[in-house]
């Protein structure tokens with residue numbers, strides 16, 4: 001499918017027929033643009049790029065998860081600090097807070113794959129919120145390891161959330177992945193639409 005067609009399909013499924021109103025007798029649209037949050041942590045920009053694509057495709061609000069203390073700019077130092085933090089279950093303090101978290105029904109949560117799991121600031125973000133009644137959609141950028149344990153570890157951390165199918169994208173190729181991201185967004189939004197069918 002062409003990029004524009006996918007974007008239109010996503011837009012139609014989200015924004016269709018006045019958003020909050022039923023679009024047919026048996027489908028109630030409960031997902032409005034202002035109900036979607038795209039929260040992400042990104043060390044070197046790939047996950048940020050993915051988050052911005054999702055934002056463009058859904059019209060949701062973007063939120064960058066920023067740790068109080070940034071990770072070292074030296075890659076090897078970052079890799080070794082991350083390994084230690086992940087091993088010990090360390091959750092860093094965050095610098096940023098979501099305003100009115102309660103207003104969101106659907107939360108895309110993005111992380112780089114760090115040592116096969118989510119980056120510690122993402123763990124802090126999840127631990128700091130109550131996900132009852134919310135749907136979480138994980139997305140990951142990686143260096144070849146794919147989703148690994150990221151989705152499963154997010155599920156363990158956000159026990160009250162409902163989860164929808166996560167997306168994993170190779171970080172080095174993310175700038176050429178608009179179509180793949182749009183296809184996945186369209187799919188997860190359609191799954192949600194199916195689930196609210198009455």
Ligand SMILES: Cc1cc2nc3c(=O)[nH]c(=O)nc-3n(C[C@H](O)[C@H](O)[C@H](O)COP(=O)(O)O)c2cc1C
Nearest residue numbers: 042043044045046047112115116141143144145171
């Ligand atoms: C600390 C650290 C650990 C990483 N561990 C993995 C890994 O286990 N598997 C993998 O595929 N990529 C790994 N990567 C590569 C990143 O997942 C990949 O480059 C990602 O796209 C970076 O996203 P970002 O630019 O948003 O930070 C690691 C990168 C860093 C900095």
